[in-house]
Amino acid sequence: MTTTPAQLLATFRDAARARGALAADEAVTLESAFRVVRDLPWAPSAPDASGAQPEPSIEEWRGTGREKHLLLSAILEALGYETGLLAVTCEFSEESTPWLPAVLLDEVREAPVPDVALLLRVQTNRMLEEWMTLDATWPLAAGGLGLPVNERIVPGTDHHLAVDPIEIFHLSPEDDEDEPGATAALIERILRDHLAANGGDAPGAMERRARFLEALAAWLAASTGSLG
Helix, strand or coil: CCCCHHHHHHHHHHHHHHCCCCCCCCCCCHHHHHHHHHCCCECCCCCCCCCCCCHHHHHHCCECHHHHHHHHHHHHHHCCCCEEEEEEEEEECCCCCCCCCHHHHHHHHHCCEEEEEEEEEEEEECCCCEEEEECCCCCHHHHHHCCCCCCCCCCCCCCCCCCCCCEEEEECCHHHHHCCCHHHHHHHHHHHHHHHHHHCCHHHHHHHHHHHHHHHHHHHHHHHCCCC
């Protein structure tokens, strides 16, 4: 059965309150939704992190930056905001992610790890047609490790990005309406093309990326005291 926006919003609100991420009488707003989603432990909410459904991130209370922005997009849409997703090719490298722990820095010194991140565009003022870019990738607690985190929302002011963009793709929400799963398939295709262009062997590069992300999630969980 398809989850309606109202049902998804209620499920998110109840889960956040049950975990202490929202006060018992606190409403889900643009600001509170961002804060709660940002502070989800950074870790894949499923073995395959390329899915485009928001429910697993609520059920397991975790997500990568990609999964967090899919969830945040769905929540803000349910609140009546207009949003758009950006798929951004990027890479973990000594230059772009110097905050990595020593063992992972050694890994990217051998060769950068290509990735595709999602960012969220949201219209914060309809009358002025004012948009901003939200980045909820890293939990606030990760700021102490040197990761770029965003503490709050200032309407109309873009967030600092968690990645150094290489190429940006605008994803259309109509894609999934016409063909469920189309967004996930497009993200997967962008990722595979990016891996192939930078790693040569796409299947091998995909496996290396998966191992790297697992190690990154484990380090973040141990360093911030979160459960991924």
